[in-house]
Amino acid sequence: MKIEQIYTGCLAQGAYYIESNSEVAIIDPLRETQQYVDKADKENAKIKYIFETHFHADFVSGHVDLAKKTGAKIIFGPGAETKYDAHIAKDNETFKLGNVTIKVLHTPGHTLESSTFLLIDENEKEHAIFSGDTLFLGDVGRPDLAIKSNLTKEDLAAMLYDSLRNKIMPLPDNIIVYPAHGAGSACGKNLSKETVGILGDQKKTNYALRADMTKAEFVKEVLDGIAPPPQYFAKNAMMNKSGYDTFETVLKKGDTALNPDDFELIANNEDALVLDVRTEKEFINAHIPNSIFIGINGGFAPWVGALITDLKQPILLVTPEGREEETVTRLSRVGYDNTLGYLEGGIEAWKKAGKEIETIESISVNQFSDDYKNKNINILDVRKDGEYKSEHLEGNQVQHFALDYINDNMNAIDKNKTYYVHCAGGYRSVIAASILKARGFNNLIDIAGGFGAIKNTDLPTTDFVCPTTI
Numbered sequence: 001m002k003i004e005q006i007y008t009g010c011l012a013q014g015a016y017y018i019e020s021n022s023e024v025a026i027i028d029p030l031r032e033t034q035q036y037v038d039k040a041d042k043e044n045a046k047i048k049y050i051f052e053t054h055f056h057a058d059f060v061s062g063h064v065d066l067a068k069k070t071g072a073k074i075i076f077g078p079g080a081e082t083k084y085d086a087h088i089a090k091d092n093e094t095f096k097l098g099n100v101t102i103k104v105l106h107t108p109g110h111t112l113e114s115s116t117f118l119l120i121d122e123n124e125k126e127h128a129i130f131s132g133d134t135l136f137l138g139d140v141g142r143p144d145l146a147i148k149s150n151l152t153k154e155d156l157a158a159m160l161y162d163s164l165r166n167k168i169m170p171l172p173d174n175i176i177v178y179p180a181h182g183a184g185s186a187c188g189k190n191l192s193k194e195t196v197g198i199l200g201d202q203k204k205t206n207y208a209l210r211a212d213m214t215k216a217e218f219v220k221e222v223l224d225g226i227a228p229p230p231q232y233f234a235k236n237a238m239m240n241k242s243g244y245d246t247f248e249t250v251l252k253k254g255d256t257a258l259n260p261d262d263f264e265l266i267a268n269n270e271d272a273l274v275l276d277v278r279t280e281k282e283f284i285n286a287h288i289p290n291s292i293f294i295g296i297n298g299g300f301a302p303w304v305g306a307l308i309t310d311l312k313q314p315i316l317l318v319t320p321e322g323r324e325e326e327t328v329t330r331l332s333r334v335g336y337d338n339t340l341g342y343l344e345g346g347i348e349a350w351k352k353a354g355k356e357i358e359t360i361e362s363i364s365v366n367q368f369s370d371d372y373k374n375k376n377i378n379i380l381d382v383r384k385d386g387e388y389k390s391e392h393l394e395g396n397q398v399q400h401f402a403l404d405y406i407n408d409n410m411n412a413i414d415k416n417k418t419y420y421v422h423c424a425g426g427y428r429s430v431i432a433a434s435i436l437k438a439r440g441f442n443n444l445i446d447i448a449g450g451f452g453a454i455k456n457t458d459l460p461t462t463d464f465v466c467p468t469t470i
Helices: 034-042 063-070 153-168 199-205 215-223 233-242 247-254 260-269 280-285 300-307 324-332 346-352 365-374 385-390 403-408 427-438 450-454
Strands: 002-008 013-020 023-027 046-051 073-076 094-097 100-106 115-120 126-132 176-179 273-276 315-318 339-343 361-363 378-381 398-400 419-422 444-447
Touching (some): 013 034, 013 100, 013 176, 023 034, 023 094, 034 063, 063 073, 100 153, 153 215, 247 324, 260 339, 280 427, 300 324, 300 403, 365 450, 403 427, 419 450, 427 444, 444 450
Parallel strands (some): 046 073, 126 176, 273 315, 361 444, 378 398, 378 419, 419 444
Antiparallel strands (some): 002 013, 013 023, 094 100, 115 126
16 A cells, blocks of 8 residues: 655645555545656556545646546545536445545535545555545634535534544544645644644644534634635635636646737737736846736745636736746646746846836835834735734834735725835735736835844834734
C-alpha cells in the first residue's frame, strides 16, 4: 500500500494518491490531472476510483477531466447531485482497491454530502481517514457554505457536531488524519500549518473535539469569528457539480503569446482585464494603464477569486518570463478559464513598442513617518479585520477596510483626496492601489514594508490584542 499527499501551497490543499496491488484511487484531485495519470503509469498501475470528499468551493477539482482520461469512477457521498456520471455512495459503503478497502462515512455539516473516507489496510486494520473539510488539524470545516432555504448555518453546525462525535471520534486514536486543507485556507479559521496528524492528538488539542462540549457550545464556537466566504466559493462549487471545459483546452487558449499591438487590440476589443502577476516592486515601477496587480508569488489564486467577480471575465496576462503556463494553470484552479493570452516579452516589449506606462508612488517608512507628523494626511489600512483590530495606527486620519471587500467600499473614499495605503508587508497594498487606480483614484501613495515597518517607528499604535481573542 502506498499513500502520497500531493500538497499545493497556494491553495493550502491536499490531494491524495493511494495505490494497492496496481490499483489507484485519487482523492480530491487538482484541476490539472495529467500528473496523476503519469504517476500511475510510472508505477504500472491503473486509476480505478476518484473520491470527492464534497463539492469543493475554494477550488475547481479535476475529477471530471480525470474520469474522462482514465475511465475511473467518480465517487461522492450520500445526497450529492451531479450533471455528469458519478456513483453516489451510501453511508458505510465500501470500495475494494487492490488489497485495501475504502469505506464511506457520511459526515454532513460542512456541506450536506460531505464524507470522510476510511482506509482499511491489507490486514483489515483501520489505518487512516481522508477527512476532507469535515476535520482539519486544529479546526473543522466552516458550516456556512451550503445553506438552503430550509437550513441555517446553525443547522449545519449541529450536523457537523453529530458527524464528528458519531463517525470520527469513535475511531481508534492511532488513525492517521489526512485533511483536505492546512493553514491559509478560507475553509476554516484555525487550521494548523501541519498537513498530516493523528486522531488521538486531535481529540486532545482540537477545540471542536472536546469530549465535554455540548452541541450548543459547539455551534457557538464553530460559528464565532467566521468571515463571510469569498465571492467565488459558490461559483466554484457549481462548476464542481456541473462540470467544466477540459484543462488542456483552457491552457491552450491562455498560454498564447501576443505582441504588444495584438495584446492592446484584444484588451480594447474584448474588454479584457489586464492582470499583472509580477512582483510588487516591478508593478510599482512600470505597468500598463488600468492593469491590476495580483502577484504570482503571493496568495495568488485566492486573491484572484476574492477580487475578480466574474469567472468568465476575459483576462490578459503580464507575467515573469517563463511563468506564463503556471499563471494560466493557477487561474484555472479557481475557475478563471477565459485567459486570452500573455504579453510576449513582458513590460520591456511594451515600452519598446512606444506604448504608455504608468507608475505608483511608493515611499519609505521614514518618509511616511515624517509626513504623518508634519502633514494632515489620509491613511488607508487594507489588512483583514482581525489584523486591524489587533493593532493599528492611531489617529482620526486612519481609515480601514479589508482588501477582500474593496469592491464594496469604493464609495467610502474620496477620489479628490490623497491616500497613503498599507497592508502588513506590501503585497496587498499594491493590489489595492492597482484596483483603486484603475477605478480613477489617482492620488495614492504606497507605504513600503507596510505595518511591519510602521511598527518599528515611533508612530503611535493601539495596544496589541492577540487576534485569537478577537
